[in-house]
Amino acid sequence: MRFGPVPVDGAEGATLAHSVRAGAVMLKKGIVLGPAELAALRDAGVFEVTVARLDPGDVAEDAAAGQLARALVPDPATAFLRVGPAARGRVNLHAVCPGVVGLDVEKIHALNRIDPGVTLATLAPFTRVTPGLLVGTVKIIPYAVSGPVLADACAVAAGALRVSPVVRKSAGLVLSEVPGQKPGLIDKGREAIAARLSALGIELEAVRVVPHRVTDMAAALSDLPGEIALILSGSATSDAHDTAPEALRAAGGVVERFGMPVDPGNLLFIGKLDARPVIGLPGCARSPALNGADWVLERVACGLTVASDEIAQMGVGGLLKEIPSRPQPREG
Numbered sequence: 077m078r079f080g081p082v083p084v085d086g087a088e089g090a091t092l093a094h095s096v097r098a099g100a101v102m103l104k105k106g107i108v109l110g111p112a113e114l115a116a117l118r119d120a121g122v123f124e125v126t127v128a129r130l131d132p133g134d135v136a137e138d139a140a141a142g143q144l145a146r147a148l149v150p151d152p153a154t155a156f157l158r159v160g161p162a163a164r165g166r167v168n169l170h171a172v173c174p175g176v177v178g179l180d181v182e183k184i185h186a187l188n189r190i191d192p193g194v195t196l197a198t199l200a201p202f203t204r205v206t207p208g209l210l211v212g213t214v215k216i217i218p219y220a221v222s223g224p225v226l227a228d229a230c231a232v233a234a235g236a237l238r239v240s241p242v243v244r245k246s247a248g249l250v251l252s253e254v255p256g257q258k259p260g261l262i263d264k265g266r267e268a269i270a271a272r273l274s275a276l277g278i279e280l281e282a283v284r285v286v287p288h289r290v291t292d293m294a295a296a297l298s299d300l301p302g303e304i305a306l307i308l309s310g311s312a313t314s315d316a317h318d319t320a321p322e323a324l325r326a327a328g329g330v331v332e333r334f335g336m337p338v339d340p341g342n343l344l345f346i347g348k349l350d351a352r353p354v355i356g357l358p359g360c361a362r363s364p365a366l367n368g369a370d371w372v373l374e375r376v377a378c379g380l381t382v383a384s385d386e387i388a389q390m391g392v393g394g395l396l397k398e399i400p401s402r403p404q405p406r407e408g
Contacts, residue, residue, distance in 0.1 A: 341368020
């Protein structure tokens with residue numbers, strides 16, 4: 077592509093690089109200059125304009141952005157993305173359902189290394205999305221790119237972006253009470269968890285409120301409906317053999333990990349009861365503020381693997397915003 081100032085008399089068929097006023101008419105950047113536009117420029121006393129002119133084998137910005145978007149999302153229906161129209165070298169990619177962002181990070185890095193003018197920006201991996209949310213944007217920065225550059229970008233980025241949809245549509249919640257518990261704590265917990273599930277399109281099928289004892293909590297877990305079992309105890313879980321994890325074991329389940337490198341959210345545990353995932357929620361889950369339990373719940377809801385190694389990797393970026401309700405804030 078050739079770019080720069082040219083006489084108006086030699087600009088026919090070129091793309092206008094900068095908006096220019098021609099008398100009463102504003103010629104917008106990006107238009108292809110034809111006889112009428114050139115006449116308006118001459119009449120206005122404009123005899124030189126800055127243009128871009130494609131070379132043989134170049135692909136114009138909108139066509140290039142469309143091709144790259146189709147390579148990134150070859151099957152929008154199975155990627156749960158809507159591919160928008162190309163405009164000014166840009167194509168936007170929107171989620172069509174609740175879920176989390178799925179990326180092939182290495183492919184996207186490779187794409188963005190090919191040429192500075194060929195770009196893809198996305199949300200962070202595993203970001204929760206809702207229908208209509210912008211997930212990624214393709215942008216061709218110059219007015220055209222060479223065909224071989226575009227072909228390389230399409231090849232390395234094939235299928236690199238998708239949304240992992242929510243596949244578990246129901247959950248049950250066990251809430252435990254301790255003697256002398258603050259009034260309203262049960263209702264606060266129920267409402268906060270119901271709101272989190274609703275945002276994911278998940279139905280809260282049942283809530284069991286029981287004393288904070290292993291036997292009572294185990295019994296509640298055993299007959300709890302829902303594809304996900306959640307536990308929010310009246311007393312914080314402070315050890316892998318504390319009451320709530322022991323209740324899961326007593327019900328016949330297993331505890332796979334206690335503790336996570338995300339704050340707020342350190343005191344989460346995760347396990348299974350038969351094939352059903354069980355999440356022991358930290359006390360901060362009573363707050364609507366983002367915490368580590370959100371990251372785990374969102375991935376579990378989408379059917380993704382959330383084992384010990386996946387939780388260990390959440391520490392990078394896991395220092396979340398402090399909340400004033402914490403009894404011992406990080407700093408006085």
